[in-house]
Every structure is written in structure tokens, then in C-alpha cells.
Amino acid sequence: MEVVVAPDVDQFAANWLVEQWDEINALGLATGSTPENLYGWLIQRYYDGDIGFADKTTFNLDEYLSLAPNHPQSYRATIHRQLIQYVDLKPENFHVPPGLTNDVEAACEAYEDAIAAAGGIDMWILGIGHEGHIAFNEAPSEKETRTRLVDLSDSTLYHNARFFDNDLYRVPKQAITVGVATILEARKLLLLAKGDAKAQPVAEAVLGSQTEKLAASWLQSHEACVVALDHAAASELLTRAPAGESVIESADGIRHTITFAA
Ligand code: GLP
Secondary structure (H helix, E strand, O other): OEEEEOOOHHHHHHHHHHHOHHHOOEEEEOOOOOOHHHHHHHHHHHHOOOOOOOOOEEEEOEEEOOOOOOOOOOHHHHHHHHOHHHOOOOHHHEEOOOOOOOOHHHHHHHHHHHHHHOOOOOEEEEOOOOOOOOOOOOOOOOOOOOOEEEEOOHHHHHHHHHHHOOOHHHOOOEEEEOOHHHHHOOOEEEEEEOOHHHHHHHHHHHHOOOEOOEHHHHHHHOOOEEEEEOHHHHHHHHHHOOOOOOEEEOOOOOEEEEEEOO
């Protein structure tokens, strides 16, 4: 992993993505609060004429089961509101797992097939959950998992209740998520984390053993994973890392670089 700590991590991540924009055909998108400003920067760069989406295909990581596509808190509606409505992505190239389906298994298979048909994901943008999940890969999520139906953990229901008027009972209890293997197959990964609430899961993901108990830890095995952090999200990691070192080693002996962006 290449850990980068940046004072304005959204702008750093946007610049980093724009630099390699031409190499990205299929872009994987996360929802949640974390990437919202990053998407703001991408929209800005789109309006500046630096990037376009007309020749891109996007795939979202996950979707709540039981929410209609036009439900304001569905991930389809959320990513449309945060990014897609502003850019020239062709509707047929916009993919989100279905929230409503009468054949979940077939829908999951079809999603994997669509990713394969697009030539695989060139870049997944990822956030991290409070318990270390990526997408909705709740513990336990094995490294070989693929797109599937999952039960959301109590922690996830609690943290996502804020999107449902803080009413726990209104948070969907299940979701369709791409799997850990689906994520690891991407050519490049960008894990973005901000705020001190993410400091603990980030430190575990980077420095702990790879384990099904914390899906983000599997990212350690990827050859091209950038972990972009603001100072708050990096705080626990920096506490555990030897002072002044630019290389840190995980419990599994995997070496990660750590740099500070201006
Ligand atoms: C959600 C999503 C994840 C996201 C994470 C963190 O449950 N399924 O893709 O990365 O939780 O969300 P946030 O960025 O709002 O903290």
C-alpha cells in the first residue's frame, strides 16, 4: 500500500485520479459521506474541461436491498445526486446493483458479468466503514467473496441511520455488495478515509493481519492500492508507526510506504 497523508485529501485524491484519467475505462464508485468532496472536485475538473465521462463506464460498489432506485437514500440516487447528474456519463454505462429484484442470485451474477464485459475495473474508489468494511463487506468477509447479498451489521445500521432520520428501523437490513475478490481484481484502488472516527479501522487495515474480520485489511495484498488520509484518519496509524519512518510493516510483514503530501 502507498499511504499518503494530505491536508486536503479530497483535492489530493482528485488530482491523483485526474493524472491517470486516460488509463481509466471502468471506474468503480463508492457512496457515503467520505467521497462527496472528491466528487465535487471531479465535477469541477469536468467543468474545467480537464476530464470527461463520455467514454467511461462506472460501477457502484453496493446498494441497499429493498430500496427503489428513486428512493433518495438508495445508493443509485445518492451517486446520481453527488456526481452523475453533472457529468456526461452515458446512462447505459452507469451501473449500480439493483435494490429491487426478484432474483438476487441472478442479479449478483449479472453484475459480475457486466464488470467482466467492461474489461474489469481499472480503479475502485473506496471508503471504509467504522468496523473496517469496504463496500458492504461486513465481517466475516473472505478474500474470495464476490457480489452477493449480505446482512448489515448492527454497527453499520447504527452509523447509517443518520441517512434515515436517525430511525434505525428504517435502515434496510440487507444489501447487495461487490465482494472482496471483485474489489481486489481492479487494476488500481484508492481508499479514502477522513476524520478521527476512521483512525482505528484505518490503522487495523494497514498494520494488522489480513483477516475476514476486517475486510479492508485484504487491500494490503493489492499491488497498487493508495490509501489517502487526512491527518485525523491517519492519527492512529502514525502513533503506531515508528517515528520518521517512510516504510511501515504490517503484522503480516507487508511493507507499506507512507508519505506526506503538501
Ligand atoms: C457505507 C458504504 C461504504 C462506505 C462506508 C463509510 O456503509 N457501504 O461503501 O465506504 O459505509 O461511509 P462514510 O463515508 O459515510 O463514513
